[in-house]
Amino acid sequence: MRNYLLLTPGPLSTSESVREAMLQDWCTWDKDYNEGVVTPIRQGLLHLAGLDADRYTSVLLQGSGTYCVEATLGAAVKPTDKLLILANGAYGKRMAQIADYYRLPYVLVSLHETELITGQTVRKALAGIPGITHLAMVHSETTTGLLNPIEEAAEAIRGKNITFIVDAMSSFGGIPIDLPKLGIDFLVSSANKCIQGVPGFGFVIARKDKLAATRGNARSLSLDLYAQWEAMEKGGGKWRFTSPTHVVHAFYQAMKELEQEGGIAARYERYKQNHRTLVDGMRRLGFRTLLPDEAQGPVITSFLYPQADFDFNRFYGLLKEKGFVIYPGKISDADTFRIGNIGDIFPEDMERLLEAIRSIR
Numbered sequence: 001m002r003n004y005l006l007l008t009p010g011p012l013s014t015s016e017s018v019r020e021a022m023l024q025d026w027c028t029w030d031k032d033y034n035e036g037v038v039t040p041i042r043q044g045l046l047h048l049a050g051l052d053a054d055r056y057t058s059v060l061l062q063g064s065g066t067y068c069v070e071a072t073l074g075a076a077v078k079p080t081d082k083l084l085i086l087a088n089g090a091y092g093k094r095m096a097q098i099a100d101y102y103r104l105p106y107v108l109v110s111l112h113e114t115e116l117i118t119g120q121t122v123r124k125a126l127a128g129i130p131g132i133t134h135l136a137m138v139h140s141e142t143t144t145g146l147l148n149p150i151e152e153a154a155e156a157i158r159g160k161n162i163t164f165i166v167d168a169m170s171s172f173g174g175i176p177i178d179l180p181k182l183g184i185d186f187l188v189s190s191a192n193k194c195i196q197g198v199p200g201f202g203f204v205i206a207r208k209d210k211l212a213a214t215r216g217n218a219r220s221l222s223l224d225l226y227a228q229w230e231a232m233e234k235g236g237g238k239w240r241f242t243s244p245t246h247v248v249h250a251f252y253q254a255m256k257e258l259e260q261e262g263g264i265a266a267r268y269e270r271y272k273q274n275h276r277t278l279v280d281g282m283r284r285l286g287f288r289t290l291l292p293d294e295a296q297g298p299v300i301t302s303f304l305y306p307q308a309d310f311d312f313n314r315f316y317g318l319l320k321e322k323g324f325v326i327y328p329g330k331i332s333d334a335d336t337f338r339i340g341n342i343g344d345i346f347p348e349d350m351e352r353l354l355e356a357i358r359s360i361r
């Protein structure tokens, strides 16, 4: 019962059982919902990440992933702080846009979109910019598919009393992330990426003491992360404003399916296998990837146009007729298109896609 397979990294193809979980209506403040669905989701997120509920907590917030990035930056960075944003793609730059709107004191270090943010990048930035209190960066840069080595950034700020904010939107749930080891204070992700739910809310996993310290900092009512957390804690899972009930139910089902699959480690293996199948097959068909393999993550891949007069719209349309929806490229200095391999997608689907591409080339 699928119109097509979404080979885009969110919204992505969900399982039928996740979609079925939306076939009923629920009351947004009833305890069956708050205690029976929202609270287990909040606990489940910590469990998935292997975190101790004494030190870490999770907050859910309406909207897409960007709303949660905005809520986090708006809460965590005070006017007296200094935020370092390291960017190598559109999502990193979006954090700087948020900082502009909020008039946060920040410095943006922008790298080329094919260049990794390494330990060296961080050390160099810190050496050149005194007084940094917060570091924000993207883990899996969906702009290109690049995977930043956050463990190197973590190492570079260790012991420096710098709050570490990670946009793990397109990696959390699909790539293992050890928050305590990396010293991540705020990790942001959303329902419609690697946990394989549908769009409608995002979530923040935070060190409890760091989140508690943001009380009164927010400059937006609806995006007040602390107030949202407080309401959920005191109200047993209550959201401050109307929650996307159907989406939340679908997410709960998606979380159960992630556990059944074997957790994050197992999903990571499947995504890597999908990715390997895709890239090997595309290379056999004569396509080249934008990124070198060392910089490439297992979530989405940018492919260069095979020839200068490549007609992407025609390619897109023909693939859609065959049941596959792909993504245009998102960088300015190379002609690319992107194919995602996260979601309810398996190596066989990648094989079918490759066959479809072979037949239309």
Ligand SMILES: *Cc1c(COP(=O)(O)O)cnc(C)c1O
Pocket: 009, 010, 064, 065, 066, 067, 091, 138, 140, 141, 142, 167, 168, 169, 170, 190
């Ligand atoms: C999807 C995504 C976001 C959030 O984008 P929305 O359109 O707000 O959902 C942020 N950062 C990264 C890296 C993403 O992949």
